[in-house]
Amino acid sequence: MKRKVGIAIGYYQRAYGDMRAIEIAKEIGADAVDFDLSTNLYDVANPDSIYAKSEEEFVAYFTALKNRADELGIEVCQTHGRITTYLKDKDEFNANVFVNARLDCYATKLLGAPYTVMHDISTCGMGTPDVDPKFMHDMSFEIYNKILVYAKEFCVVVANETLGDAPPQKCCDFFGSTDEFIMTYNRIIAVGDNAKYFKMCLDPGHTNKATRFYDNPKPPKAVRMMGGNIVCLHLNDNDTFTDQHKIPFTGTIDWADLFNALDEIGYSGVYNMEIVTAAYGEKEMAIETGAFAVKVLRAYLKKRYPQDFAE
Numbered sequence: 001m002k003r004k005v006g007i008a009i010g011y012y013q014r015a016y017g018d019m020r021a022i023e024i025a026k027e028i029g030a031d032a033v034d035f036d037l038s039t040n041l042y043d044v045a046n047p048d049s050i051y052a053k054s055e056e057e058f059v060a061y062f063t064a065l066k067n068r069a070d071e072l073g074i075e076v077c078q079t080h081g082r083i084t085t086y087l088k089d090k091d092e093f094n095a096n097v098f099v100n101a102r103l104d105c106y107a108t109k110l111l112g113a114p115y116t117v118m119h120d121i122s123t124c125g126m127g128t129p130d131v132d133p134k135f136m137h138d139m140s141f142e143i144y145n146k147i148l149v150y151a152k153e154f155c156v157v158v159a160n161e162t163l164g165d166a167p168p169q170k171c172c173d174f175f176g177s178t179d180e181f182i183m184t185y186n187r188i189i190a191v192g193d194n195a196k197y198f199k200m201c202l203d204p205g206h207t208n209k210a211t212r213f214y215d216n217p218k219p220p221k222a223v224r225m226m227g228g229n230i231v232c233l234h235l236n237d238n239d240t241f242t243d244q245h246k247i248p249f250t251g252t253i254d255w256a257d258l259f260n261a262l263d264e265i266g267y268s269g270v271y272n273m274e275i276v277t278a279a280y281g282e283k284e285m286a287i288e289t290g291a292f293a294v295k296v297l298r299a300y301l302k303k304r305y306p307q308d309f310a311e
Contacts, residue, residue: 002031003271003301003305003308003309004032004077004270005029005270005271005294005297005301006030006031006033006075006270007025007030007034007272007275007277007290007293007294008033008034008036008080008234008272008274009022009024009025009033009034009035009036010034010080011278011286012277012286012290013036013041014039014041015278015282015283018035018065019065019068021033022035022065022068022069022072022074022076023068023072024287024290025074025290026072026073026074027287028290028291029291029294030074030290031270032074032075032076032077032270032272033069033075033077034077034078034079034080034117034234034274035065035076035078035080035113036079036080037079037080037081037103037104037108037116038080038081038082038083042100042103042104042107043100044096044099044103045093045096051099051100051103058103058107059110062107062110062111063110065111066110066111066112069111069112070112075270076111076112076113077114077115077232077269077270077272078108078114078115078116078117078159078201078232078272079104079108079111079116079117080116081100081104081105081108081116081118081158082100082101082104082119082147083118084097084122084125085118085119085120085121085147086121086122086125086126087125088125088126088127097143098147101118101146101150102147102150102153104116104118104150105147105151105154105156106150106154109155113156114231115156115157115159115201115231115232116151116157116158116159117159117161117201117232117234118158118159118160118161119160119161119163120140120143120161120181120184121139121140121143121174121175122163122173122175123166123171123172123173123174124166124169124173127168127169128169129166129170129171131174133174133180136174136175136180136184137180137183137184140175140184140188141184141187141188144158144160144188144198145188145194148188148194148197148198151198156197157196157197157198157199157231158197158198158199159199159201159231159232160181160185160198160200160201161201161202161203161234162176162181162200162202162206162207162222163175163176163181163203163206164176164203164206164207164208164209164210164243165212165214167242171214172210172214172216173210176206176209177210177214178210178216178217178222178225178226181226182225185198185200185229199229199230199232200230200231201232201233201234202222202226202230202232202233202234203233203274204219204222204236204237204253204258205236205237205238205243205246205251205274206234207219208238208240208251208252209238209240209242211240212240212241218253219254219261220254220257220258220260220261223258223262223265224261224264224265226265227265228266228267230262230267231269232269232270232272233267233269233270233271233273234272234273234274235248235271235272235297236248236273236274236275237250237251237252237253237255238251238253239251240252244276245274245275245276245279246275246279247273247275247289247293248293248296248297248300249296249300255300259304271297271301273293273294275289275293277293
């Protein structure tokens, strides 16, 4: 098989618009994109959002994007849906989470992507480092069981993304703990047919941050712990101190062992990167940065798996 390189196009969407962002991804050499649905551009609370329009407009909008991606021969391998799924004492926001999450699943279906990535309830969302473990697990269970109703409605998979630390609270995010992350996952998939619609997204940068001071496993070990439940990736690097979302191989992650671990669990999906494309400058520099990142990762894949790139 050919190993596919993907890139998250959130910055390009905001800077150039959704259609042009897909075209840019093709131009910089990506095989696939992670389409961002996480900003207020995709929020029913924003009257200008496509999420606030009629269903007819909604369907037409995402169908046009899918058709353009097909014309270009580029895959929408995943979307990024809800990043914040709960805020303490924010009832209206929390109610809208489920309206938006349903639309995330609907848009994912229309874009032809199998997965929509979401974040669990977080310590940041609670606003305090002193969270009650039972509350966190119970709320995670409640939130995802509601969201999975929509995943089943549209036949897509929700991938729970690994978290890291909680900088405002100066602690490890509760579900930044790999043990807690796996514990809530196992509880959720034990219900009915949830296991078919609920998987994991590995963000090794988040996991790497959680190793600092918090005695969490490094990314390769975390992969081995999560196993074949990982179906999609947000590859990026950092120095463990901030969420830099750097190009792979430019931080402190042991990438050779990370790929060893991915091989061991039988990962066969897109090698999708979620990097800060605008780290070195806006607009054109962001395009150049994305192109460089795609070249770096593809060169590594070709060297590691030459049999998959043989002519």
